[in-house]
Amino acid sequence: MENKGLNKVDLIFEKVDPKEVLIKAFNMSNDQIIQDMLDSGLKGRGGAGFPTGMKWRFTAAEKEPEKFIVCNADEGEPGTFKDREILDRVAYKVYAGMAIAGKAIGAKQGIVYLRGEYKFLLPKLMAELELFHKMISDIGYDFRIRYCLGSGAYICGEESALFESIEGYRGEPRNKPPYPTVEGVFHKPTSINNVETLVTATMIIKNGPASYSQLGTKDSRGSKVFSISGDTPTPGIYELELGMSVQEFVNEFGDGDTKAVQVGGASGFCVPRKKFADTIIGFEGVPTGGSMKLFNSSRSMYNVLHNYLDFFAEESCGQCTPCRVGCQQLLKGVEKVKKGEAKSIYLNELVKLADTMKIASKCGLGQSVGNAFKTIVENFREEIIY
Amino acid sequence: MINLKINDQIVTVPEGTTVLEAAKNLKIDIPTLCNHTDLCVAGNCRVCVVEQTGAKTLVAACSMPVSEGMDIHTNTLKVRNARKHIVELLLSEHRSDCTKCYKNQKCELQKLANEFAFGDNIFLDLVEDHQYSIDRSSPSFVKDDSKCIRCQRCVRTCSQLQYISAIAVSDKGANQKISSFSNKPMSHVVCTNCGQCVNRCPTGALVEKTYIDQVWDAIYNPDKHVVVQTAPAVRVALGEDLGYDPGERVTGKMVTALRQLGFNSVLDTDFTADLTIIEEGTELLVRLKNALVNGDKQVSLPMFTSCSPGWIKFIEHKYPEFLPNLSTCKSPQQMFGALAKTFYAKKRNLDPSKVVSVSIMPCTAKKFEAERPEMRSSGFKDVDYVLTTRELAIMIKQAGLDFRNLEVSKYDSVMGDSTGAAVIFGATGGVMEAALRTAYQIVTGRDVPFMNLNITPVRGMEGVKEATVKIEGCVDEWKFLEGAELKVAIAHGLTNANKIMRLVREGKAPYHFVEVMACPGGCIGGGGQPIPTSAQIRKNRMEAIYSEDEHMVLRKSHENPEVIAIYQEFLEKANSHKSHELLHTHYVKRESY
Numbered sequence: 014m015e016n017k018g019l020n021k022v023d024l025i026f027e028k029v030d031p032k033e034v035l036i037k038a039f040n041m042s043n044d045q046i047i048q049d050m051l052d053s054g055l056k057g058r059g060g061a062g063f064p065t066g067m068k069w070r071f072t073a074a075e076k077e078p079e080k081f082i083v084c085n086a087d088e089g090e091p092g093t094f095k096d097r098e099i100l101d102r103v104a105y106k107v108y109a110g111m112a113i114a115g116k117a118i119g120a121k122q123g124i125v126y127l128r129g130e131y132k133f134l135l136p137k138l139m140a141e142l143e144l145f146h147k148m149i150s151d152i153g154y155d156f157r158i159r160y161c162l163g164s165g166a167y168i169c170g171e172e173s174a175l176f177e178s179i180e181g182y183r184g185e186p187r188n189k190p191p192y193p194t195v196e197g198v199f200h201k202p203t204s205i206n207n208v209e210t211l212v213t214a215t216m217i218i219k220n221g222p223a224s225y226s227q228l229g230t231k232d233s234r235g236s237k238v239f240s241i242s243g244d245t246p247t248p249g250i251y252e253l254e255l256g257m258s259v260q261e262f263v264n265e266f267g268d269g270d271t272k273a274v275q276v277g278g279a280s281g282f283c284v285p286r287k288k289f290a291d292t293i294i295g296f297e298g299v300p301t302g303g304s305m306k307l308f309n310s311s312r313s314m315y316n317v318l319h320n321y322l323d324f325f326a327e328e329s330c331g332q333c334t335p336c337r338v339g340c341q342q343l344l345k346g347v348e349k350v351k352k353g354e355a356k357s358i359y360l361n362e363l364v365k366l367a368d369t370m371k372i373a374s375k376c377g378l379g380q381s382v383g384n385a386f387k388t389i390v391e392n393f394r395e396e397i398i399y
Numbered sequence: 400m401i402n403l404k405i406n407d408q409i410v411t412v413p414e415g416t417t418v419l420e421a422a423k424n425l426k427i428d429i430p431t432l433c434n435h436t437d438l439c440v441a442g443n444c445r446v447c448v449v450e451q452t453g454a455k456t457l458v459a460a461c462s463m464p465v466s467e468g469m470d471i472h473t474n475t476l477k478v479r480n481a482r483k484h485i486v487e488l489l490l491s492e493h494r495s496d497c498t499k500c501y502k503n504q505k506c507e508l509q510k511l512a513n514e515f516a517f518g519d520n521i522f523l524d525l526v527e528d529h530q531y532s533i534d535r536s537s538p539s540f541v542k543d544d545s546k547c548i549r550c551q552r553c554v555r556t557c558s559q560l561q562y563i564s565a566i567a568v569s570d571k572g573a574n575q576k577i578s579s580f581s582n583k584p585m586s587h588v589v590c591t592n593c594g595q596c597v598n599r600c601p602t603g604a605l606v607e608k609t610y611i612d613q614v615w616d617a618i619y620n621p622d623k624h625v626v627v628q629t630a631p632a633v634r635v636a637l638g639e640d641l642g643y644d645p646g647e648r649v650t651g652k653m654v655t656a657l658r659q660l661g662f663n664s665v666l667d668t669d670f671t672a673d674l675t676i677i678e679e680g681t682e683l684l685v686r687l688k689n690a691l692v693n694g695d696k697q698v699s700l701p702m703f704t705s706c707s708p709g710w711i712k713f714i715e716h717k718y719p720e721f722l723p724n725l726s727t728c729k730s731p732q733q734m735f736g737a738l739a740k741t742f743y744a745k746k747r748n749l750d751p752s753k754v755v756s757v758s759i760m761p762c763t764a765k766k767f768e769a770e771r772p773e774m775r776s777s778g779f780k781d782v783d784y785v786l787t788t789r790e791l792a793i794m795i796k797q798a799g800l801d802f803r804n805l806e807v808s809k810y811d812s813v814m815g816d817s818t819g820a821a822v823i824f825g826a827t828g829g830v831m832e833a834a835l836r837t838a839y840q841i842v843t844g845r846d847v848p849f850m851n852l853n854i855t856p857v858r859g860m861e862g863v864k865e866a867t868v869k870i871e872g873c874v875d876e877w878k879f880l881e882g883a884e885l886k887v888a889i890a891h892g893l894t895n896a897n898k899i900m901r902l903v904r905e906g907k908a909p910y911h912f913v914e915v916m917a918c919p920g921g922c923i924g925g926g927g928q929p930i931p932t933s934a935q936i937r938k939n940r941m942e943a944i945y946s947e948d949e950h951m952v953l954r955k956s957h958e959n960p961e962v963i964a965i966y967q968e969f970l971e972k973a974n975s976h977k978s979h980e981l982l983h984t985h986y987v988k989r990e991s992y
Contacts, residue, residue, distance in 0.1 A: 166571060183568060188442040188462035331549065331575025332443040332568070335481075338488035341573045342522045349523065362521060369484040372456045372477070373448050380456060 015230040016293065017256035019265050022228065022236035024216050025209060025252050026102055031109040032148055034219045038113045039154055041218075043073060046117040050214060053222035054234030059085055059170075059207035060277060060302030061377065065214065068204050071194035072118040075202035080120035082111050083179075083198055083205040086127045087163050087170035090278035091324060092304035095238040096208040097131055098250045103212060104138050108145040110211025112156045113218055118204050123158035126175050129165045167328035171376050172197075172205045174330065185330045186376035209238055209303070229255035233295030237303065243275075244268050244309035259298075260289035262305065270309040273392070278304035279321040280381035283314075283388040314393035315351055321385045322347065329378060336379025339370040343386055347397055357398045360390055403469035418471055419447060419460040429473050430482065430511055432489075433550035434461040435599050436933050437919070438559060444550050445485050446511065449473045457481055479515075486516040491525045493602070494545035500603040505930060507601035508548055529573075536584035538770045539592035539763040539926075540607050542566075547577055547604035553596035560919060561893040563713070565590035577604075589716045589991055591893065593709035593917045594763030594787075594926015607763050607927060610784040611794055617755040617783070618661040625755045626743065627662040628735045628814075629653065631669055632761040632825030632922035633788045635943035639929035639936075640792030641802045646939030648947055651807025656795050657759075658808065664747075667810045668758065669817030671734040672824045672833070674965070675706065676956035678982055679728045679830075680838040681973035683912055684877070692879045699723040701888075701903065701910040704830050706730045708768035709917025709926075711986055713893050718900050719988035727983040731824065732758050732765055733774050736781030737981040738814065742969050746813055751777060757784045759791045761825070761925030764917065773984045787927025816961035819852075819948035826944045827891035827921035828857035828864060831914040835868060835887070836955045842870055842877040852954050858945070860920060860938065862895035863888060865910075887912045892919040 038046060050066030057063045072080060084107060088096040100107060111123040127135065142158060149156055161179045163169045169178045173187035176198040197203020206214075213235065217225050228235045233255040242248045245266045253262075263271045274284045276299040284292050284299060292298045294305075308317060322344040331337040346363045349355035367383030374380045390397055400411050405422050412421045417440070422429050433444035442462035449460045452470035457478065460471075472478065490512055497503050531545035551568060554577060558564045565588050569578035579588045597605045617625050634650040643649065657665040683702050690698040705711060705726040714721060729737070735758070740751040758765065762785075768774065769782040786794070795802055809815070820836055823829030832854045839847040847854060847868070856866040868885045870877075888910045890896045896915045902908040918924045920937035923944060953959060970977050 168571070185568075188440065188459065190464060325572075327572040327574075329572040329575075331571050331573070332441075332551070334443070334445050334485050334488050334548075337549065337572065337575060338492050338522075338525070341525055341528070342488065342491065345523050345525065345528070355523075365480075366484060366488075366522070369481045373445050373481045373485060374456075375442060375445065375459070 015256060016258055017230060017254055019257045019261040020254040022252045022254050024236055025099060025212050025238050027216070029106065029215070029219055031105045031145070031215070032152065034109055034215055035112060035149065035152060035154070038116060038218045039152065043117045043119070046113060046218070047073060049217055049222045053217045053225040054229070055210065055213055055217060055225070056233070056296065057207055058209035058213065058237065058302065060090065060280070060300065062296050062300055065206065065210055068194060068206070069114060069117045071192070072202050072204040075195060077202050079201050080118055081198050081201055081203040082114045082118065082120045082123045083175070083203055084111055084123065084125040084208060084211055085170065085172065085175060085205055086125050086131070086208050087175060088128050088131075088208070089167040089170045090280060090302055090304050091321070092242050092275070092278045092306045093240045093302055095240045095250050095303045097134070099208050099212055099238065100131070100134055100138060104141045105145055106212045106215045107208055108142065108158055110206070110214040111158055112149060112154070113214055114204055114206060114211065115156050118202070120204070121155055121157070123156065124161055124179060124198065125158060126161050126163060126169070126179060129163040132162060135160065135162075166330075168330040168378055171378055173376070175205070176203070185332050186378075188375070207302070230293070230295055230297065232297040237301070239301070239305050240303045241266050241305045241307070243307040244271065244312070245307045255295045257294055258290055259284050259292045259294060262294060263289055263307070266305070267307055268309055271307050272310050272312070273308045273314065275304070275306040275308070275317070275385065277301040277384070278306075279324050279385055280378070282384050283392060285392040314389055314396040315347070318347060318386065318389045318397065319344070325378070325382050333375040333379060335370045335374045336382065339366055339374075339379065340382060342366060343382070350398055360394065360397065364390060401465045401467050403465050403467070403471065405471045406473055412465055414465075416465050417461060418449060418458070418463045418465060421465050422460065422471075422473060427473055429460045430514070431461055432507060432511065432548065432601055433552060435552050437599065438552060438555040441551055441555065444489070444548070446482060448478060448481050448485070450475050450478050483515045484521070486511050487521045489548050490516055491520065491522040492529070493548055494526050494531070500546070501606045501609070502603035506603060534585050535608070536586035537590065537592060537767070538586070538608060539766040540585070540594060540597050540605055542585055543604050544576055546602045548602055549575060549577065550601060551577070552599040552601065553577060553605055556595045556599050559894065560595055561591065561593060561917070562897045563589060563591060563893060566596065591709040591712040591917055592764040592767040593893070595918060597763060597926050598928065598930055598932050607787050607789070608766060609790055610766075610786060611790050614757055614784050614786060614794070617757070622753060623755045624663045624749050624753055625661070625757060626664045626666055626739050627657050627757045627759060628666050628668045628732065629657070629759045630732065630761055630825065630922060631672060631822045631944065632925060632928070632940070633759050633791070635825065635923060635940045635947065636761060636928045637788050637792060640789055641795065644939075645936040646943045648943050650947065651809070652802060652805045654810055655805045655808045656800050656802060659800055659805075660794055660798055662757070664811045666735070666814045667817050668731045668735055669821035669824070670814045670959065670961055671731040671738065672821035673818055673956035673959040673962045674734055674982070675728050675731050676820060676833050676837050677962060677973045678978055679704070679726045680834050680841065682726055682728065683834070684838060684841065685974065687880065687911065701908060701913045702726055704914045706824065706830055707915060707917045708762070708764040710893070710896060710915045712764065712767070712989070713896060713917065714900070715986055715989040716991045717897070718904065721900070721903060722986055722988065725986060727985060729774070729982055729984050730765075730768065732760060732785070733768060733781055733984075734982045735814065736769070736774065737776040740777035740779050740781060741981060742965065743814055751779060755783050756781065757786065758782050759786050759788065761788050761922045761928045763787060763926040765927070773986070776981045789927060789929060792929070813961055816959050818956055818959050819951035819954035820956040821959070822947045822951065823944055825922040826858070826941045827916050828859070828889045828914065829921060829944070831857045831887055831889050831912070833956055834912070837957045839868065839870070840955065840957065842874065842880055843872050844874045845872060857887065857889055860934070860941070862892060863890050863898055885912065886910045887914070889914045891916045891921050893917055
């Protein structure tokens, strides 16, 4: 097991001259930009971890003349707040990443889908966007970005629901295929990338793929911005090299009494103390879009689970059966078990249900509800029952 | 072409085919619920999940396009367990009072439950946790949210086929539901009562409002004389609910059955369909004359047919500025109702207050139409109760009639005679064809210049049809039409109607006369017809309609002897004062939001 230990990195928030990076990118061939992304090993930073270079390559291969680059800034995963900070501090690097992606895939239009609750950032973001548009015009490149605001639905962070929302429809996930690279927003080929992914792309162009791929492990290249919260004396945003164990993470950020870490938010995995040492934070172990929530022994894992299930029962879009009804059943089920109104063995049925939701739900939301459910129920069964 | 394997059998299908369709080619049945052949793919119930080798999750067969080398298994343990869970989940949100449900034994969820989820419930009952409501505000249908499984067939029907979106999805998660604008009652939103949603609802969440008990009460009330009229499209579809294949004509047996149910007089809406042709055809010719000869710029053309109450309500809501273009003729149902309590009562020496007028319709909008305040020309409610084709089938079953072995019999008189022109009212293009057969003859004294009177250009299932009839050899009275080209258009399904109305609004519609039927295929695909419906079923019914026409001795409305007689005895002439009093009406502007 490759273990890089805990290393702080400063790539994402590092000040750079975007003009310099863009001129460099615009002098590269589209294939070269995409190849750099592939060589860097960068995987999507929103959580799903799809290789960014592949996504760009698929979109670039589409013949359709009108394409889009969409920045997913709907940051809705409970416990994630790194995209807000990135936009607040280095929005110009997001814009630069969009322009680079736009060039690589052949899109002249970018859309930033901004979480509704981040509306307060908008005046500042727009002012920076204006400067960016001016700069890119000065370079003589044709590319424009616009903003679209979400309205508070978690599901709109799911890429195809996000497209529906941009188009003015109810935010419900679409059937896949077709994938966004073929039919995305306005049913045009679209590359949709997370805020952090786009900033990382900017840095890969600036520094070259080799220096980036030196960071991290074989399955999880590079560094990652973490949103650290919960029972920690030092909550906040930290950029860390990928490939550390949960134990090393807890040693740095825990309060000395950490009993579990929820990695990846409500849709992520719960790692109990006994597994800290041999669980790597990364795609080979527990992947995360950035949310790291620490729980100490004062916390009831029943309450933690209940909170997540309550969240999902409300935030499921409701269109597909496994997710809409499954979330309600899991929630009501653990409540009944806790109250002693259902036998503890009923938890086994619920675990089976979580498995069905994972394989039969229409989108990533329903497919990941079982992650937290199973890891909490399996590791803290007695806390759920008693 | 794409090659793939399903359950280890190789199948070759065109690109773009779904796994579900490919499986059908191999006669492999994959259960579905949200899927409907008339509608776009939803992929939301997940009942059709199958296993694709190499995929991390199961895939929905209805929405998954085939790809080269794909390896699908439809019946693995993983698939079966997931399906069972999904059906159990649906049942946990669904009020399962099956034995009392209107859709008992016709419910698609019940069928799946029977296959996948019999025995004890795995999951907890969620019905009590939901604040389900039942909306009985519409005179046409009942919307019971406690039976709804959120498949969204109704939503897709209303937006895709009907361009209305009276119902749409609202809220999310556990609270997600099928709702109306601002959650208003269905009687207060832009709903045409067409019942297409009822036809496609897999459960009892959307059903017609039934008036069977009221009709039985009337039949068994010795003080009442109950007349029944049957719409053209009922006779080619009723059989489906009584064990026949789609497209079987059961006219004669239906008449016998109605008589045995105890109706005092079994009459035919076809009679007033013929009457409609005389009134509406004359109205069209008068409009054309006023426009062409008198140069009257106020004449509203094109003239639209007015037989379909769903279409009427559509235009009232969406295009009220074109209400003057509607023919003032009432629908055949309402003409019949007005005459039943006047002409018929007089003829049979009955006190009109003792006459109960019942109609059997392929339609749910007719239930609304009968309730309209405009429909009381006789001094009473012209049509007291409207039953759907489905409700008639239920009455026949309730009475224990051995329908298949009933003798055939003929309609009673008066108001029981009809022609082939009337029966084709039941199919899209039929009113147009019937009108042309008569109008052409009035104007030229000759038959329409089509082989065997079959005006094929106005027939068929195309959404919008257009035709031009050149008028030649006019009789003196209509000489001004000599050489004129009468341009007509036909639309069925309100999405198609909307296409025509857009052209009309933009001033780009060159037509003189437009037939619109609210439902796909016309009345044969009406919201009151047997369930299920599909393009093939509607095609079979349509063929039966045209075959019924071919088998009639008289095939032109103006040749109907009872129609000739009623003008002599009662109405005097087409568009007379008396006709206007009883057979014509005007409609009202309604809100559109």
